[in-house]
Amino acid sequence: MHTDTSKFRENRAPENEFKENTMINMISCKELYQWMTEERDFIIIDTLPPEFFQSRHLANARNACVFEITFSDQIREIVRDVNTCIVLYDSSTRSRGAESAAKKLSSHNYTQLYVLSGGIEEWEGSGYPVIIEGPEIEEEPILADGIHLVDCSESRLEWAGRNLFKKHFGTISISGGEITVKNGEVANGSITFDMRTIKNCDLQDHQENSLLIRHLKSDDFFDVEYFPTAGFELIDCGVLVGATPGSPNYFIRGNLSLKDVTKEVSIPAIIVPGENGSVRAQASFDIDRTEWHVSYGSGKLFEKLGMHLVNDTISLELFITAR
DSSP states (O other): OEEEOTTTSOOOOOTTHHHHHSOOEEEOHHHHHHHHHTTOSOEEEEOSOHHHHHHEEOTTOEEOOTTSTTHHHHHHHHOOOTTSEEEEEOSOTTOOHHHHHHHHHHHTTOOEEEEETTHHHHHHHTTOOOEEOSOOOOSSOOOOOEEEEBOGGGOEEEEEEEOSSOEEEEEEEEEEEEEEEETTEEEEEEEEEEEEEEEESSOOSHHHHHHHHHHHHSTTTTOTTTOOEEEEEEEEEEEEETOOTTSOOEEEEEEEEETTEEEEEEEEEEEEEOGGGOEEEEEEEEEEGGGGTOOTTOTTTOSOOGGGOOOSEEEEEEEEEEO
């Protein structure tokens, strides 16, 4: 199943907005190759992370990753004279790394800055030579088929609850689960939460912390003595077509069981391959706790609560590693 992502994407600036607000000299692949053959005096900077630079790069290029905090310091080590001509390149027209680098360097008074149009993708696609020093890095790795068991030591559920004046947050351990992948896509899955492990991470005073945890475990909230576990069972999982890295690439539906209630929830999620064939997943979503009979302090159900009023919304964030 594949789903359009348009309604889930954040608002993004128009593609040309960055260029309109920043003076950038663009240089074509043909022009740069001519500069090289004429042996002009300039320095080429590859702005990609080191692993991509080590895979392939332009001849005589130096590497300074624009995403690193020390980027400007790295450039100063490579190019000490701010009047030096610098050509910056990125991966392709889809990425703004070289433009971002030019903006940073301009703010540090570098005066001759050029960005290679189309990046290394257009350069190589136009038939110009590159230096290949390592294997090509797979940009869109595929999930490994099979049943992946949840690694409970590297997985967790984070929670946050609020009222008008404060916010409490903490974690709940995961005691089991699995993710099934077929044909490179998630097909099935389940997760079990150990409600007995609920922790608070914001209260530093031990007595206040213990009091809150005792309250959360009581029948006012999660009634852990009678409902020691909660769970999520996947119903359906659809790929979000056109999703970019760092944004949800799946939209999942499943049954969330909490206390004596099981209700369907729909959640955007990021699910990607991890190391050694593992699966990594992250999802953030809100629930109305009253729908699962967690009723303490709800303005829907009680009047004249005073300081005992608690927001109905609980925010949940899930981090999963399955191997």
